[in-house]
Amino acid sequence: MSETVEAPALPGDGLRQSIIEELRRRIGDGVVEHLLKPQDDLWIRVRADRWADTGRALRAMGFEYFCFLSAIDWKPSPFGRGEDDPTEPPPERTTEIRQGYAGGETRFQLLARVTDLRRHVGVTVKADVASGDEDGAGTFAVQSWHAIYAGANWHERETHEMYGIGFEGHPDLRNLYLPTDFEGYPLRKDFPLLARIVKPWPGIVDVEPMPSEEPADAEGAAIVAGEDSAAGAEAGPPGQGAAAPDAVERALGPAPTDAEETPVPAPSGAADTLRHGSPEAAPETATDTSTVTEETTESAPDHVTPADRAEASVARGAADTVVAEAAAPDVAPVAAAAAADVPEEPPAAIPTVAGTAEEVEAIAIAAAASSREADQAAAEQEAAGSPGAEATVGVASGVAGAAGADAVDIAEAAGPGAAESAEFESANVREAVASAESTPAPESASDADRDTGTESTEAGGSPS
């Protein structure tokens, strides 16, 4: 069992350069071209008829770990991205085949990656696969890596069924995924994605204007708008979902390159109040405000002095403070911070927050207090399986949206289990309670570096 954080020797470009040279030495003119992207990765293109030699050489050079094998069809798809308006004539598309890193000459390229675990370096190898004719209909095959890397078996089967590339010497090129009588090679670019042919991309036919605004024309092409609205609804940049008007404003903004504004670090002392920005989030806010993070306390703004907090907490209502102090004296500042947060919410949110926050606060403070108590006490509470403890933790862990009924569910679900756990805890109470972070026994047994494992695991099994 090895120590971790020792920084591993990261592969340098010098190491990668030496790999190219060694491979050249081993397979000679088998290496056609290579690309060494500094501080990133290494691509080597080899001749297809030396494919097996390449595999053997790489394995002998220490690349023992087989990562994957696949292929690329470099021909641009005649169907584009499947987003054409079916009522329009199909647009002109380029048919130029342009290969990627390390160049290439053919439409199909093999792609494989192997890793050297000792030197912490991986290499991606490519090979041009010449097809019988330009359509890829001819038979074409390369040597199989199956005998070199056994794991290539399935990868070659997949590549065969998806691209139609054969592998000489492969024991069994049956289809892995598709039915046996399936015709065509699905991952070839000229294989249509039928779902898009039968039913056009909804983003193009259902272009809806943004709410309360005229259709976007700054971008001109409808395809961009459709694309964008779909993308925005699905996975827009942060803030777009929360503040719709803002998003509209930006969507209609003049320059598409206008960089997305990053969320400003919340000035209000709560670094994680992002979703409190909108009034809709108010109910959540109420729950959230209740449990106060250390973070909040730490990053409170300078102008809120402890004295201020104390005042605020007094102003929030004596009852809360009493609860907090009764629970644990040192929680008072935390409670104060919670209270101090509330006025900083957006004005619209205040009534809601104030309404529910007070109710939840009391519970939350209790929760915070209980979780802040010594670990031992907490563990014992759990061990005792007291419903109160479970309920509190339930509330604490049932964060946004999981309040109320959910919390009850959690508590109930945990009920029988807690009883069970009580047995365990009481059995182990001498050890386990000593610290809630009780490290597993195997760790102590792991001193002997890479011991037989039998010893260490048995030690783990019986913490006597």
Place this chain on the structure above:
Amino acid sequence: VTDLLSERQQLAYIAGQAADARLNLELETEGMTLNIGPQHPATHGTLRIIVRLDGEQVVWAEPSTGYMHRGYEKLTEVRTYPQINTLLNRIDWLGSFANEVPFILAAEKLMEVEAPPRAQYIRTILFELSRLANISLFLGDLGVQLGAVTPAFFAFRDREHVLNLIEAVTGSRFHPNYDRIGGLKEDLPKGFIEDCRAVMRKMRTYCDQIDDLLMGNEILQARTRGVGIIPREIALQYGLSGANLRASGVDWDLRRDQKIPMAWDKCDWKVWTHPDGDSFARSWVRLQETREATKIVDQLLDGLPPGPIMAKVPRIIKVPEGEAWVSTENPLGEMGYYLVSKGDLGPFRLKIRSASFNNISVASWVLRGVYVPDIVTILTSLYFILGDIDR
């Protein structure tokens, strides 16, 4: 090869090699073909395994996949980068968030964008929470496959807390779609840190319980020790990854062993290995990893830096032309994406290298020579998710 193996591994190796020859020779028995699946409780989905038996012994076995093939590699070619995230969530559905990360990192690599430190920390925290959600279920499931039902209830009980955390952050329990090119969708909700600490304590208790219930259990040890041994050489050749690789004595963890803009190097944790390579070792390593994950999360919560969670990225994402490979140590093993971009709104080609595909491809090797009841423990300990095989 045999020089490198321990005695026990040699025996298993020889048993496997001999099984082929033995059919019909010893007792002049007839072989029998048995279908396990596609609907079988031991297979987590619709993996079908065809085994050829000689008496109780497996002579030949072949997983039959494709019952859940969704063609993600094709689908990604007609989608935009933000849309692809939702697909990737569904590859390994127990640790969904972890699927998003390597893809986002690959796109960021080509765009030469790096997420701000806070986003990297939160990504790492959620990544480890995904690991907890995923592996905690494995630990419970391990018991179920061997006839012990209690651990499964423990697993579902405690996994619930982790899912609640994930829901609190991302708004979704299973398919978060939370990672963005350049950062994250939102910041952490208020109160998350305290809740998360409490859950981590619970998860450690859960690990102790599983340790007592299962790992120390004589029946489990008898069923898993020395069963399904995968030697180091075989594990590497087949590209096994994650706990399956480390249980064969290979000290390799992509969280530690590569340079990647995530926060694992900011904390102190261990990579556990086990020299045996059997079903027990695989399960044991996973249990240790669950504990380590809670420690990683705790440390990251301590060091969580303030600041923005989103870098500056264009409003419409176009990834510059190029190719990038990024893989991470996901709950199931090495999950990587080979991204080929032509400068469009979506990728030109996205090769998805999922862990379970390689991990289960070794099944036909390792199942040779074992007995029927061991099939279940071996498949369980190899631990696969169907969506991660078929994609």
